[in-house]
Amino acid sequence: xxxxxxxLAVCTVVFAPLAASADDAAGIWKAKCAKCxxxxxxxxxxMGKKLGIPDYTKKDNQAKWKDAxxxxxxxKGIPAKKMPAxxxxxxxxxxxxxxxxxxxxx
Ligand code: HEC
Numbered sequence: 769x770x771x772x773x774x775x776l777a778v779c780t781v782v783f784a785p786l787a788a789s790a791d792d793a794a795g796i797w798k799a800k801c802a803k804c805x806x807x808x809x810x811x812x813x814x815m816g817k818k819l820g821i822p823d824y825t826k827k828d829n830q831a832k833w834k835d836a837x838x839x840x841x842x843x844k845g846i847p848a849k850k851m852p853a854x855x856x857x858x859x860x861x862x863x864x865x866x867x868x869x870x871x872x873x874x
Pocket of ligand 1: 796797800801802803804805819820821822833837838839841842846849850851852854865869
C-alpha cells in the first residue's frame with residue numbers, strides 16, 4: 769500500500785505539468801497556430817494573408833465571436849476556410865487557447 773501511494777505521488781508530480789495552463793496555451797499557439805495566425809495573432813505573415821485570416825489583435829474582430837464559436841473552430845476546424853481541426857487537443861487546452869486568443873486583442 770505504501771509503495772502504491774508513493775507511486776501515485778510520483779505520477780502526480782510527473783503529470784501535473786501536463787495540465788493545461790496559460791503558459792501551455794502560449795506554447796501550443798507558437799507550435800501549432802502561429803504559422804498561420806502569426807505569433808501575435810495579427811495573421812500578417814504570408815500564410816495569414818494568403819488565407820485571409822482576421823487580425824486577432826483587433827478588438828472589433830474579436831467581438832464578432834463568442835467563446836463557444838472559437839472553441840468549435842479550434843476543435844472541429846472550418847473546412848471551407850482551411851482552418852484545420854485540432855481534435856487531439858483536450859477540452860482544457862482548447863479553453864486555454866481561447867483565453868490566450870482573447871489576450872491578443874489590444
Ligand atoms: C493552416 C493554417 C492554420 C493553422 C495551422 C491554424 N489556423 Fe486557425 N484558422 C485558419 C483559417 C484560414 C481560419 C478562417 C479565418 C476566417 O476566414 O475567418 C481560421 C480560423 C480560426 C478560428 C475562428 C475565428 C476566425 O478567424 O474565423 C480560431 C479560433 C482559430 N482559427 C484558432 C486556431 C488555433 C488555436 C490554432 C492552433 C491550435 C489554429 N487556429 C491553427 C488557419 C489556420
